[in-house]
Amino acid sequence: MQQYFVAGQAQDVVTITDKDTVKHMFNVMRLTEDEEVVLVFDDHIKRLAKVIDSAEHCFEIIEELDSNVEMPVEVTIAAGFPKGDKLEFLAQKGTELGMANLWAFPADWSVVKWDGKKLAKKADKLAKIALGAAEQSKRNCIPQVTLFEKKAAFLAELEQFDKIFIAYEESAKEGETAVLARELSQVKAGEKVLFIFGPEGGISPEEIAAFEEKGGLKIGLGPRIMRAETAPLYALSSVSYALELLKQE
Amino acid sequence: MQQYFVAGQAQDVVTITDKDTVKHMFNVMRLTEDEEVVLVFDDHIKRLAKVIDSAEHCFEIIEELDSNVEMPVEVTIAAGFPKGDKLEFLAQKGTELGMANLWAFPADWSVVKWDGKKLAKKADKLAKIALGAAEQSKRNCIPQVTLFEKKAAFLAELEQFDKIFIAYEESAKEGETAVLARELSQVKAGEKVLFIFGPEGGISPEEIAAFEEKGGLKIGLGPRIMRAETAPLYALSSVSYALELLKQE
Numbered sequence: 001m002q003q004y005f006v007a008g009q010a011q012d013v014v015t016i017t018d019k020d021t022v023k024h025m026f027n028v029m030r031l032t033e034d035e036e037v038v039l040v041f042d043d044h045i046k047r048l049a050k051v052i053d054s055a056e057h058c059f060e061i062i063e064e065l066d067s068n069v070e071m072p073v074e075v076t077i078a079a080g081f082p083k084g085d086k087l088e089f090l091a092q093k094g095t096e097l098g099m100a101n102l103w104a105f106p107a108d109w110s111v112v113k114w115d116g117k118k119l120a121k122k123a124d125k126l127a128k129i130a131l132g133a134a135e136q137s138k139r140n141c142i143p144q145v146t147l148f149e150k151k152a153a154f155l156a157e158l159e160q161f162d163k164i165f166i167a168y169e170e171s172a173k174e175g176e177t178a179v180l181a182r183e184l185s186q187v188k189a190g191e192k193v194l195f196i197f198g199p200e201g202g203i204s205p206e207e208i209a210a211f212e213e214k215g216g217l218k219i220g221l222g223p224r225i226m227r228a229e230t231a232p233l234y235a236l237s238s239v240s241y242a243l244e245l246l247k248q249e
Numbered sequence: 250m251q252q253y254f255v256a257g258q259a260q261d262v263v264t265i266t267d268k269d270t271v272k273h274m275f276n277v278m279r280l281t282e283d284e285e286v287v288l289v290f291d292d293h294i295k296r297l298a299k300v301i302d303s304a305e306h307c308f309e310i311i312e313e314l315d316s317n318v319e320m321p322v323e324v325t326i327a328a329g330f331p332k333g334d335k336l337e338f339l340a341q342k343g344t345e346l347g348m349a350n351l352w353a354f355p356a357d358w359s360v361v362k363w364d365g366k367k368l369a370k371k372a373d374k375l376a377k378i379a380l381g382a383a384e385q386s387k388r389n390c391i392p393q394v395t396l397f398e399k400k401a402a403f404l405a406e407l408e409q410f411d412k413i414f415i416a417y418e419e420s421a422k423e424g425e426t427a428v429l430a431r432e433l434s435q436v437k438a439g440e441k442v443l444f445i446f447g448p449e450g451g452i453s454p455e456e457i458a459a460f461e462e463k464g465g466l467k468i469g470l471g472p473r474i475m476r477a478e479t480a481p482l483y484a485l486s487s488v489s490y491a492l493e494l495l496k497q498e
Contacts, residue, residue, distance in 0.1 A: 069472040096475045097483065137474045181495040222489040223318040225386045226345045233479075234346065237486030238494070240471040245487070246430040246495075 080107025080199035095133035097236035109201035176220035329356025329448035344382035346485035358450035
């Protein structure tokens, strides 16, 4: 069933006002009276709703649905600005894989230079992709996108995390395989976990030192070299496997 | 360091004859005498080699390198023919994530219909993508691509596997999370593991029955709905996490 995110609090009768949502509901899906959809308000609870007036874009809430597909921990993916449309790829695939937040920052070895105007435009595009992917993959939350213009602003945010993992190619080459598995076996529900990835050229030694000063742990993600946009998918899948599949065994 | 796959057995002195490889070595990378590369012959061992004659495309082997990045089990990804260029995406990303073979077959609910001629062309393209990705991610093996024109031919190949997993969306919806983790904790090095994925529309009940008759186990891959091309990446990452990271803990 089609799912839509709706800003605001749930009420018994809801009128949809967001233009893009209205367009998709009544022009693309051509919803008519009594047809049902799932609506997700700011409380992240899914509710079954049916159209009571298609001209007025008006729905009646039928019931709450017992469906929570969010990860037990809040995973933020932070990437050094990568080339091309890799962040767009990450916004889509990371959302399918359970990411809570997508962050990006200007890394020492980022080739692209994006100014404030470009970043605002890109953040807007990424937010739209994350919204669409969140609806498709039936998420309860829309991943939030933050693009930092200055690395200092990104570093200032690291304090809030319970675990910080630095995906470090050299760790992988040295055969480091134990840290991520050990740490994931210890995380508790509700904790905030950050994975930091470099751009194509990797993370500079100064950045490694800065992240480690904030409590970051270098991790290897298996022995193979992955592209900048592939490693975050491995990390998200691993968190899901460790906390959603393995813990249920 | 640049890596190349070379067909045949290793010898002390090797002349490269494959046109694409020669072109990349001497036109793109502009290798000259004494420059070094990594060559991987049919025995899947990496060897350091240096150019001894760039006009004749001739290398001398210096030494074997102790680098094996292959998964401890041989993982085959089989996908019902998906729309568009999703197999191309899988050939690249699956190779980075350690896939041994990429198979595809005409599933009941595949929308695309590909004839033998189209399949031969597509297989050729996919093999090239897998080769390039295998060189980039420093694999010891090039994933082999097989596109089955008839589903019966695909089914006939299932006997060879030690484990067959059927990625089944309904299992995910029902909250099935235990089977994959349980089975991965029991696989032994060298075993052959197959993951079967449906096309966009999913796997038909008749197909599920046919796969189960061959020993296939339905598995859930976490609670979120993933696109057809994303689920295989989750599966490959999980195998790596379970067998390469967790077992080393």
